[in-house]
Amino acid sequence: TNYEKKGQTMKEISRRDFLKLAALSPLGLLPPEREPRSRQTLGLYLPFRFLAREKFMADFLDLTLRSGANTLVVDIKDEHGIINVPLDHAYMPRGIFEYPNYRGLMNLLDWARENKISLIARQVVMVDPALTKAFPELGLHDWAGRLWKDANGIAWANPYDERVVDYNAAIAASAASLGFSQVQFDYVRFPSGEHDLGSIFYDKKNTFEN
Numbered sequence: 001t002n003y004e005k006k007g008q009t010m011k012e013i014s015r016r017d018f019l020k021l022a023a024l025s026p027l028g029l030l031p032p033e034r035e036p037r038s039r040q041t042l043g044l045y046l047p048f049r050f051l052a053r054e055k056f057m058a059d060f061l062d063l064t065l066r067s068g069a070n071t072l073v074v075d076i077k078d079e080h081g082i083i084n085v086p087l088d089h090a091y092m093p094r095g096i097f098e099y100p101n102y103r104g105l106m107n108l109l110d111w112a113r114e115n116k117i118s119l120i121a122r123q124v125v126m127v128d129p130a131l132t133k134a135f136p137e138l139g140l141h142d143w144a145g146r147l148w149k150d151a152n153g154i155a156w157a158n159p160y161d162e163r164v165v166d167y168n169a170a171i172a173a174s175a176a177s178l179g180f181s182q183v184q185f186d187y188v189r190f191p192s193g194e195h196d197l198g199s200i201f202y203d204k205k206n207t208f209e210n
Contacts, residue, residue: 043071051104081130093134121175
């Protein structure tokens with residue numbers, strides 16, 4: 001990755017080196033100079049299950065304007081693995097794309113452009129029961145070879161698997177192409193704090209190198 005700021009360029013670093021630097025010295029990731037934000041951000045969160053509810057959306061958008069909010073965070077992939085952006089991918093499970101929500105999302109994008117509201121896409125990554133049900137080989141497993149599930153009975157995707165990474169990257173790219181200004185990745189991690197972590201079988205050792 002190259003960072004350029006007013007003629008100053010930081011050296012190119014690999015993804016692995018980037019992760020090492022982030023863990024050891026997060027401040028080292030900052031560009032040589034930082035410009036202040038042009039405006040303060042006041043945001044509201046919108047779960048995408050409400051996008052198809054016309055009456056709710058009318059009230060919510062009115063509240064957004066009256067509150068002075070200038071940013072909305074909108075789900076594009078939730079904790080169930082359901083998405084509301086178009087996607088063509090080999091590992092896309094059947095039935096996870098909800099067209100009514102997508103139509104509502106298109107209306108929201110048009111409204112946001114007209115009212116100068118920034119849209120941030122929230123994407124849950126590793127908590128993905130839809131993906132792991134359709135493709136069990138992409139999930140975390142226990143020592144008996146069964147899909148590992150957390151205390152809520154939800155299966156997680158395997159963060160080591162590059163196919164999981166590619167699948168989620170494709171979803172984010174779709175959101176960006178629609179006009180979202182940012183993509184916020186949530187649950188970009190291994191299970192931690194959940195129950196029965198010792199039963200998870202990892203086929204790789206967790207190191208800076210991988």
